[in-house]
Amino acid sequence: MTAETVIPGPAGNPLVGSLFDLTRRPLRTYLAARRDHGDVVRIQAGPPGLRADFYAVFSPEGAQQVLGGEAANFRKDNAFYDELRTSVGNGLLTSQDGDYQRQRRLIQPLFTRRRVDGYAGAIAQEVKSLTERWRTAPDGVVDAADEMSRFALRTVARILFGADVEEAVAVVQRSFPVLGEYVKDRGFAPVRVPRSWPTPGNRRGLEAQRALYEICDRIIAERAARGGGDEDADDLLTLLGRARGEDGERLDPSELRDQVLVFMLAGHETTATSLAFALHLLAKHPEQRKLAREEARTVLAGRAPTAADLEALPYLTRVLKEAMRLYPAAALTGRRAVAETVIDGYVIPAGAQVVVAPLVTHRHPDHWVDPERFDPDRFLPEEEKARHRYAWFPFGGGPRACIGQHFSMLESVLTLGAVLRDFDVEAVDRRVALSQGVTLRAASPMRIRVTASD
Template sequence: MSRHDSAALKPSTPAWPPKASGVPLVGALPGLLLERFDFLEAARQRLGDVFTLNLGFTDAIILCHPRHAQRVLVDEASKYRKGGHIWESIRTFLGNGLPVSEGEFWKRQRRMIQPAFHHQRLVALTGKMGEVIDESLAGWEQAARMGAPFNIDEGVSRMTMNVMVRAMFGSGLEAADAERVGHELAYIIDYMLWGMMLQGLPDWVPVPGRARYREAIRFVDAVVSRIIERGRRSPEDESLLSLLLHAVDTESGDRMTPAQLRDEVVSLFVAGYDTTAVGLAWAFHLLTRHPESFRRMRTEVDAVLGERVPGFAELRQLTYTRNVLQESLRLYSPAYWVPRASAEEDAFDGYRIPAGRMVLVFTHLIHHHPDIWEEPRRFDPDRFTPERSEGRHKQAWMPFGAGQRLCIGKEFSLMEGQLILARVAQRYEVSAVAGREAQVHIGTSLRAKEGVWVHLKAREPGAAPSRG
């Protein structure tokens, strides 16, 4: 049997996945830090779709093909758990929220939260999202008038935070709180990767940044606690928080405890804010490097909307705009890996995977696999037309995960991303800043190191055709 066959071999298969190059004590970490994804793509090309990576604190099995994602996250998901240092580090912030919980508890929480993301709820949220986006865009006017370089990474981060706060909590945060929450969340999310490597150390061992991390969590918790309490006093509010406060499990009749509610609110807030902001920053980076794609997107937006704010139904007509977002998430997926721990012995492509091993379904490598994607590093939104998508493996594109653990907020995030791209295209010409090429920063999510810098130029009044 070829090692590229899709079916797993018997668990007694003796072969062990080949190991990527590394150095004593810290393994492949220097290569990752210096070469980033080039290091991993070279390892995949040299070693195949299954290989071992020494991360210093542990060895991880790297899986690079959609068929592996299908097995780990869908077909045999019960064999792969959210255990090990990675998930222990994430739980220090998210507690037992939906992204990290498992088993019957996860099923109960999912049942209670799912109605908040039903189709009709998303339709109702479209108008509120549009209002918040327009309010946030007002803060971009000065940069457009002055012609000064503008960090659109920070711009969309503030915008997505405002959208998430209004959608989840029903009202905005005080400006000072919102600013600090953004800074604290950025620190928390970046620290988690460092925390994964140091998770096994006892509390008495001094760890750089640990005290700062805990202080950041305390601040975010205090803000969330105030907002939840405010939500309890507004029973008629239509926010996501109100739905969670009044959610009752259909099978047990239980409601969430205060601790469970805190974990779910924080988890939804972080997922809805950070992932969307990171993905949009990279989308604008790509559009400024491919101005013909920006012009095509703007032409579509003008034809469908004119100068009007898009509604939910009109988003479905912005097909190229959605394709731009999907292609950006392929090239720069914020969640660039999906970690699991093998609960029992298994095998992939002729290689044995013992129980208790860390397994990383590497989204970035799947999204850049040359057997799946022609010229995988090229920005080509038309990859996602129905004609070119036909026959593609279901897990070839998986920025929101896969299987029953598919991110509950996937459609919310894509809808928000389309709205923001459309409103920016209606208002501005966006171009690259010479000498300020965005660089990848591999943290807990795939941020742009030092931001994404652009020039904004306001479009002439009436440049977009009116549609009534």
Template sequence: METKPTEVPAVDGLPLLASLLDLRRDPLGTYERARREHGDVVRIASGPPGLRTTIHFVFSAAGAQQVLAGQSANFRKDDRFSQEMRQTFGNGLLSSLDDDHIRQRRLLSPLFTKKRVADYAAAVCDEVDALCAEWEADRDGRPDLNEDMSRLTVRMITRILFGSDAEQAAKVVRRCMPALSTYTLRRGLMPLNLPRSFPTPANRRARAAQKELHALCDRLIEQRRRSATSGDEAGTDLLTLLINAHSDEDTPLTDEELRDQVLVFLLAGADTTATSLTFTMYMLAQHQNIQDSVRDEVRSVLAGRRPTPADLDALPSVERVLKEAMRLYPAAPVLIRRAVRSTVVDGYAIPAGAYVYVSPWVTHRHPSYWPDPERFAPERFRPEEESRRPRYAWFPLGGGPRSCIGNHFAMLQMKLAVATLLQRYRFTGTVPHVPLEVGVTIRAARAVDCTLSPVGRVSADTLSRSR
């Protein structure tokens, strides 16, 4: 006999605004409290009567897997927030749907294989070296990890996307992207918005930032097209590769589609990587014994030289600390879908048309999968430990057919950066708690200061004798 699905429990809210104020003031805490008090599938209402939105949150690993992978055809990315994303950042891979998404993914996937992204390792290391040179010239010894990791990741992604035009592009990206991210999230959470054409201060600022980003992308796309027409030697930057991307089934990307993809890469490639690197270094600065252990591994493998992609498999501790930091601070705290038909998730009835949020932030802290979940413990990601957990107990890069296409690229960047930084410096934490700013991604809401001290370089012979 088939078991009847359970009705989803609801969070109590205020009579007039329901949980709108809680979601605006402390969204992450509101999600966590909902799971603790009501379980793994919960309804949270937001907004006044007549304009109220009800969100179905799914916090279990099994439920996340159903929504993102097993039953992904039942859940589309055409919710209000995704619509706002499309209006701000275009119809790129992050927001496109159906045939558009399938075509874009076919065209772009060959550019992001593990083998292909290894070609960018030298550029990544160059930018990390440049950051170290700035630290050494500054001589203050107290960097702001939030600011510096953000600057580093923007420089890495703009250099890889735009090549020799990276420096100018990085300034525009750092000026415009944070404001657009926050603007888009606020519109996505509000039950009712004024049209973007209304001349409110927020709309005017967003239009100006969007116009500046579009002008940058359009100019660089035109330059690459012109160079190709004039017979100049083809560049090797990612924008040139995007222009030349093709498959037997698909037409090449138009200029507008190229701009939309570039905006997605700038948003996802800079913000998410910056968050992950900031909190990896922050957690290592707070846990000296773990930092020392990882540094010993790095120095044993590299012996003072620059890391390469071939070294990374020999640095499992670097990967483990990154994964644990991404567990505690997943750059995307929620992934949003809309149910296109009535379905059952983790035993609960989800009606057609419902907004469904799966939350890496909450699932990554679920005590069923993570004992003592707030503790920083990279050993959780030893192979024998990972094999005991459900696949979707950890999903900071999404999952299923819409998983992050740049996952190999992101991990390459972060592993190379962490290995380089630990080989050169000891980081000591000075900030016991970092408040978070929740936009399209999460990021530190203030400076993440730490104390920096150089560690002596060591030769392979010295390491061998010390062992």
């Protein structure tokens, strides 16, 4: 069968194509593209002479080809990753080739299941602070998105830095949202002015970057001055500093900072999104909320959660997976095709910008019955086994799959369990607008009313 070279797609505006749609409402644009044009869609954006083509791939088979089977042909070489790399460094999320392989070898031993399970105590400590604060919330109302962002940031900072939490959290809370908007705006700009130009956007973005670099560099330098931490310290920064390869290779101070920044970004924004939307969905669905609370209260029974509880909370695990289906933190992922290839019967040219979209694939009607409906039982073992491996891929896939998958699930399930053990939740805001930057976020309030259990 001959592959098609003409790929369907929206007509767009004669002057700028689909530029405004991609920058203002990218999620709606990609959802409409699959609905109207199929599993491989060409979307043009930008004015004549500066127009860029994006090839969106929506089928599980296509996503597997890009991220898994032909991953070497699809590189993180697009404008977005260029901007992210320049802003937060050449860490595990953004590095490639030899740099990535070296970093992965050094860091992988720090993310074994046994090592990650050891962080359950830090998670439980932050959950305790969270639930204590919620008991005094005015009118019992909290914003789930804000609260989960603060909680996840404090948790990852505690795991990274140990005792050096408060100042780092304050700087990151101020600076990461600014830097994220800066990366997004420059990544989609038809023309990127030099960062050295004193534009308002450059000044804001570079000041946020400077603040993040300074706090990380200071903590790393202070830790090095103390000999790399206490002998029995197990915070991630100390372990990263001690990591050695077979030939004695190690991360230098700038590489340590790059890894810390990537872990801070990826380790808090993704988990915060999953937790916030899980609470939001349960707050709107009393039947599923009842089942989740019964499991949490039975298993945890008034005590702090531990890593051993993860396997004993299967319904909460299904709730989290369903929340990540509907609202995956990494809703869109871009690559550049090195060589011409064929995906789902269409020729993708060499050099093309290729987008896979978990948020769209996760709602694909060929793979999900009534895809807009919240149903945790989609993730019963027999249901998962029957589906294509890439019908659900919130952690990516292939050789670049997220190294922190187990940590994210451990933190999310234990936190959700502790919250539902102590509180009933009810939605105040039933509809929530979405925003796509570095990660998926709520663009409007996500308030829930929390009522302490008897």
